[in-house]
Amino acid sequence: MLQLSSLLCGLLIVLIVLALQGSLVDSQDRSAPYPSLDNYHTILARLEAIEAGQAAMKRSLNNVDARMLVKLEAIENTLARIVRQQAAIQATPLSNHSKIDSRAVPPNFEGIAGRYFYIERSLVTTWASAVATCRDMGGSLATFRNETELNEVRKHLPNGSSYWLGLNDRKKEGEFVSAASGKPAKYFKWFQNEPSNTGNYQHCVSFYNGEMYDIACDEYLYFICQDTE
Ligand SMILES: [Ca+2]
Numbered sequence: 001m002l003q004l005s006s007l008l009c010g011l012l013i014v015l016i017v018l019a020l021q022g023s024l025v026d027s028q029d030r031s032a033p034y035p036s037l038d039n040y041h042t043i044l045a046r047l048e049a050i051e052a053g054q055a056a057m058k059r060s061l062n063n064v065d066a067r068m069l070v071k072l073e074a075i076e077n078t079l080a081r082i083v084r085q086q087a088a089i090q091a092t093p094l095s096n097h098s099k100i101d102s103r104a105v106p107p108n109f110e111g112i113a114g115r116y117f118y119i120e121r122s123l124v125t126t127w128a129s130a131v132a133t134c135r136d137m138g139g140s141l142a143t144f145r146n147e148t149e150l151n152e153v154r155k156h157l158p159n160g161s162s163y164w165l166g167l168n169d170r171k172k173e174g175e176f177v178s179a180a181s182g183k184p185a186k187y188f189k190w191f192q193n194e195p196s197n198t199g200n201y202q203h204c205v206s207f208y209n210g211e212m213y214d215i216a217c218d219e220y221l222y223f224i225c226q227d228t229e
Pocket of ligand 1 (some may be wrong): 195196198202215
């Protein structure tokens, strides 16, 4: 009798446990399609994050717009400046006026005696490097066409400094050719007893206090570029 009641009791416990498990599984199944409160909060947080991301993107696009406007304005200002310069050049009575109008002036070149020159006053270099630098700037190492040009450029140079000119006689001793054209140069203003070719290695022309010297091409000097031959 005691054994039977123990057996029934055990059976009852097993049934209760099975029933409880069944209800738990049931409740889990039901809960799956309906998010819990926690899930709502997570989704809400994610939506808010997406919204914040959109707002940040909008702000960033606005910034890009503003930067583009600034750049456009800078381009417009530059164009306006070029137009003003062009008008000023056209209004200037220069002998070789039409030549200057028809081409762009390299930046940093200054108008001297109806042409454009760039005077390098702070860096010294060899003759060959000066030729290359002037070419990179859109010009060539300068030569003077006449005394007027020489005197006008000289007014822009401090006394006591040497500048390379675009003249050398490396190919044929005594025949000084223009670096820009490769043709024999026509105008010189040599210092007394120059060109001397002292030591037989002075093949490049420097300009010092208004006069020309042949000196070694690997000396380090300032230089003058021109925009046209
Ligand atoms: Ca010399």
